[in-house]
Amino acid sequence: MAAPLSSLTASLAGAGLGIGLGLRTTHYPEILGEWPAIDFFEILSENFLHTGGRPVHILDRIAERYPIVMHGVSMNIGSTDALDRDYLRELKKLQQRCEARWISDHLCWTGVDGKNLHDLLPLPYTKAALRHLVERVRMAQDLLEQPLVLENPSTYVEFARRDFSEVEFLGELTAQTGCGLLIDVNNVFVCADNHGFDAEAYLRAVPWQHVVYFHLAGHTVYETHRLDTHDSPVCDEVWQLYRLACELSGGRSTVLEWDANIPDLTTTHAEAQKAAPFLRAVEVVS
């Protein structure tokens, strides 16, 4: 039974964008030359911030033809540094420029003392961290004048002190801030294997009424852990989890991320389209 949407996220998830792709520069010639039928594109926000050159020029052309959503990696929402208001203002300007449907980032921190480590670093899921996050998500939402959408990250470390599991933490955060969620199904699988929890139980505990969209991606398997590399097709186990996520949510817009060893656009799109039967099998949010 699919969960109803919260009123705040309904306006976002209700967009029902379909199956999109992460926009990558290697695909520009095919996109600009052929304007293929792709439901929407997700841009990496930072690639278009503080630049007025070719990247933004090309984005303008793509945004004229396709719906855009924004996905960032530097909001640093979990850091003990002050929120970067200039960064948030730039995000909003970019959103207005490309008419992006929503702005997402990660449940993580990316730096401290002004440094940006350009990685999605793990948070301790404690009551103190929750209070910190709630305050900052509210501040970010006030500045952005819209609900923020946050993604469950891939992690390789769990902290010894914790009061919540990750999915419980997400539940508390959404309940207290009204923020939306981006559920990366691959990240759920990678973390479940790295940290030894049940991925299906995680999905059953997700507050689905807050979920705006899904991510799918490939990862690399090492002897000791799985690494979220976005360099290969989605594995069978992740497709099975995605089927469950569709059943539990009633279906959401879905983005395939592919960031290394990127195949041509046709191949990437074909991989993303494997999500279609799962979405068709449930009542797609519209």
Next chain:
Amino acid sequence: MQRWFAAVVEHPRTADVAIASRAVQQLIPRREVLAGRVVRDNPRMSAADMLQVYNGGYLARLVEVMASDYGALQQTVGEGWFEQLVQRYLQRHPSRHPNLNRLGRQFPAFVRQQRWLADRRFLGDLAELELACALAFDADEFAPLPADALANVPPDAWGDVRLTANPSLQLRTFSFPVGAHYQAWKEGRELAPTPALARSRMAVFRHDDRVWRQQLTAGGFRVLSALVAGEPLGRALERAAAGDPVARWFQDWAASGLFCAVHFGSRGAGPEPRRL
């Protein structure tokens, strides 16, 4: 906790070495980590192994970013030396900006300061050229001046004409002929050893969504630099030497889209640059 974690991630050696280092232990003692009071135990990996995923990923990711801007330099010094160079650079100039395009802005100056690096002056020049290309690629988009725009300038106003340069235009002087070295790298040819000292000057700019490099003579460089600095045409031309092919320079520069607006000084102005 975050300062400790960041110090482990950024450490130039491994997470294991970082945890044991004095600086990191001032934040959290190693015994706390070994006792499992910081990071949860994992049956397959030690705390240091888990943290190493982040430590190793940090350098690998940023080396890749720097190599995308400084590919010729990387091939010239070799991947191993390049990684060492980037590692030292990151310790001095850690990223403080969300856009990774900014990460390498201080790199040419840093390279020139590395006394341990053979040919550091040549390598600094090469890095400077690659930075100019990156800046040109990233600069604001403007429409170039239409071909007939200068035809509207009254003959007696030519001396007062001021030109607005294409915002992507980068003017550089080098102590070495790095242009040929860079071109060899672009074409996948074998790179020659460090060339002899020979002053060179170059305009780097974006036109029709491509980055171009144009060698300039000493006179051409002086005139173009004066125009970019906002000097009126008459004064800028005084910087050319007798016999310099000034008219041809202007034809080349205008055809290459190096200007995006013309102003007639106190007698009025042409249209403002048109942002695309």
